[in-house]
Amino acid sequence: MIAFAALLAAQSGQAAAAPAPPPAASDPVAGDWREIPGDELLVMTLADGRTVVIRLAARFAPEHVANIRALARAGWWDGESVYRVQENWVAQWGDPTEKKPLPPGIVPSPVPEFEIAAFEPAQRLARPDAYSAASGITADGWPIATDGRAAWLTHCYGSVGVARDALPNTGSGAELFTPIGQSARRLDRNYTVVGRIVEGMQHLSSLRRSDAAMGMYATAGERTPIVSVALASDLPDTDRPRFEVRTADNPRFAAYLAQRANPEAPTVAVGVNVCDLPPQVRRRP
Amino acid sequence: MIAFAALLAAQSGQAAAAPAPPPAASDPVAGDWREIPGDELLVMTLADGRTVVIRLAARFAPEHVANIRALARAGWWDGESVYRVQENWVAQWGDPTEKKPLPPGIVPSPVPEFEIAAFEPAQRLARPDAYSAASGITADGWPIATDGRAAWLTHCYGSVGVARDALPNTGSGAELFTPIGQSARRLDRNYTVVGRIVEGMQHLSSLRRSDAAMGMYATAGERTPIVSVALASDLPDTDRPRFEVRTADNPRFAAYLAQRANPEAPTVAVGVNVCDLPPQVRRRP
Numbered sequence: 121m122i123a124f125a126a127l128l129a130a131q132s133g134q135a136a137a138a139p140a141p142p143p144a145a146s147d148p149v150a151g152d153w154r155e156i157p158g159d160e161l162l163v164m165t166l167a168d169g170r171t172v173v174i175r176l177a178a179r180f181a182p183e184h185v186a187n188i189r190a191l192a193r194a195g196w197w198d199g200e201s202v203y204r205v206q207e208n209w210v211a212q213w214g215d216p217t218e219k220k221p222l223p224p225g226i227v228p229s230p231v232p233e234f235e236i237a238a239f240e241p242a243q244r245l246a247r248p249d250a251y252s253a254a255s256g257i258t259a260d261g262w263p264i265a266t267d268g269r270a271a272w273l274t275h276c277y278g279s280v281g282v283a284r285d286a287l288p289n290t291g292s293g294a295e296l297f298t299p300i301g302q303s304a305r306r307l308d309r310n311y312t313v314v315g316r317i318v319e320g321m322q323h324l325s326s327l328r329r330s331d332a333a334m335g336m337y338a339t340a341g342e343r344t345p346i347v348s349v350a351l352a353s354d355l356p357d358t359d360r361p362r363f364e365v366r367t368a369d370n371p372r373f374a375a376y377l378a379q380r381a382n383p384e385a386p387t388v389a390v391g392v393n394v395c396d397l398p399p400q401v402r403r404r405p
Numbered sequence: 406m407i408a409f410a411a412l413l414a415a416q417s418g419q420a421a422a423a424p425a426p427p428p429a430a431s432d433p434v435a436g437d438w439r440e441i442p443g444d445e446l447l448v449m450t451l452a453d454g455r456t457v458v459i460r461l462a463a464r465f466a467p468e469h470v471a472n473i474r475a476l477a478r479a480g481w482w483d484g485e486s487v488y489r490v491q492e493n494w495v496a497q498w499g500d501p502t503e504k505k506p507l508p509p510g511i512v513p514s515p516v517p518e519f520e521i522a523a524f525e526p527a528q529r530l531a532r533p534d535a536y537s538a539a540s541g542i543t544a545d546g547w548p549i550a551t552d553g554r555a556a557w558l559t560h561c562y563g564s565v566g567v568a569r570d571a572l573p574n575t576g577s578g579a580e581l582f583t584p585i586g587q588s589a590r591r592l593d594r595n596y597t598v599v600g601r602i603v604e605g606m607q608h609l610s611s612l613r614r615s616d617a618a619m620g621m622y623a624t625a626g627e628r629t630p631i632v633s634v635a636l637a638s639d640l641p642d643t644d645r646p647r648f649e650v651r652t653a654d655n656p657r658f659a660a661y662l663a664q665r666a667n668p669e670a671p672t673v674a675v676g677v678n679v680c681d682l683p684p685q686v687r688r689r690p
């Protein structure tokens with residue numbers, strides 16, 4: 121990744137001039153891509169038109185995702201802000217005062233959805249990690265882990281979690297956060313994971329850090345305004361982004377994982393952490 | 406960390422009014438802090454006076470650190486830039502043209518220092534991780550790992566590595582990088598780790614990401630100028646920052662690790678990854 125030779129070759133067009141290599145065992149085929157439903161995509165538009173697209177874990181955190189859909193449809197986040205950016209920890213958005221009334225139909229304190237029904241990865245990683253006996257990727261692309269009994273979605277870079285007060289059942293989904301540095305696995309099973317950022321993460325990760333307590337911006341002027349948050353399915357056809365996820369229940373994905381865990385020489389390091397795998401998501405071609 | 410109750414208590418001064426709690430078993434005592442030699446601290450001043458302080462791993466990568474000291478003393482980086490910022494990967498600095506002559510006394514291609522002599526942590530973490538059979542923290546605060554045979558410094562968030570060309574022995578230390586997202590453990594044993602950022606990481610992690618190939622800024626104007634890079638020991642007394650590292654070979658550090666790995670209820674997640682431990686470094690009081 122840091123080799124200049126490869127970069128120069130790419131820039132000089134050598135790769136384009138060479139005959140196309142045969143597909144690798146780890147290359148997805150067309151049928152491996154599945155469209156993500158429009159009501160499982162949250163489009164957050166920041167000041168200056170930058171957009172962040174979040175895939176919602178509707179299957180794993182249905183109560184919180186129901187709240188999030190209702191909040192989006194009510195335009196609840198429009199005019200709010202990214203108000204907390206803490207170095208090597210999280211960016212957080214919503215209403216910094218926590219006083220804005222929630223729209224009708226919201227369950228203010230849903231039961232926490234810290235854990236999921238079962239550990240059923242399509243691909244199980246070969247090694248344990250520091251936080252779980254096993255981890256893997258579900259057929260529909262979610263990183264999950266288990267201690268042998270319970271299972272849960274992991275707090276990776278770009279995962280979206282529900283901020284809350286000290287009591288576990290105090291997060292409605294109105295205040296959301298994403299880890300912007302080293303993964304935040306120590307939040308696993310203690311915060312509800314509701315999604316993952318699949319486009320535009322750089323607009324949150326590059327925000328100015330705050331030196332104030334917990335990375336809350338000390339003044340309103342430091343916050344990044346949110347213009348709107350809407351479900352993709354509620355946007356006009358012309359504005360609606362369409363995304364596909366690469367399914368993991370196939371031998372191509374298994375080969376991709378094997379390649380990540382055992383790179384070609386001269387790389388010596390072996391292994392892959394479930395959080396090191398970026399979301400396998402693309403705009404629909 | 407995300408509890409608003411704790412934040413509000415801190416802001417309202419309730420904590421200050423309460424009697425001081427007794428020291429915890431994980432609190433360091435004065436003797437646990439050891440001054441870092443001034444020639445093991447690299448002070449990089451960016452445009453607008455922001456500074457980044459890097460602790461050099463002189464004991465583990467002596468050949469590359471010798472080069473880096475000579476480069477700093479020659480003022481080689483002064484006027485150069487942070488020229489690559491790739492989302493969820495690295496920020497990299499030095500001379501983007503790779504054509505600036507190196508000063509006399511530099512070994513242009515030192516032998517790679519990918520591995521270290523032995524795995525001798527003062528504190529060994531309880532669990533393996535995805536990339537190593539064991540990991541831990543040395544008595545002088547460095548994160549290290551082993552596969553049971555070789556040992557190495559790990560590529561954590563904020564570690565500083567030597568960028569290079571495709572061949573392993575092509576990095577002089579003039580081009581340096583730091584992981585700015587999820588840890589970059591897959592670079593372990595394949596790139597020489599020469600240090601870790603101990604102050605000012607936020608000035609690199611919050612830089613605008615480049616969409617160009619490998620995160621190289623497409624134009625010179627996007628780069629962040631480097632005003633100067635100097636060893637702390639070469640700065641005038643009045644400007645010289647002095648830092649201390651918390652030593653790990655004592656029961657207070659063991660208690661700190663145990664607390665990180667097994668937080669108090671209601672936290673359920675257990676475990677700690679060697680890269681999740683921030684550098685235990687402070688300005689000398």
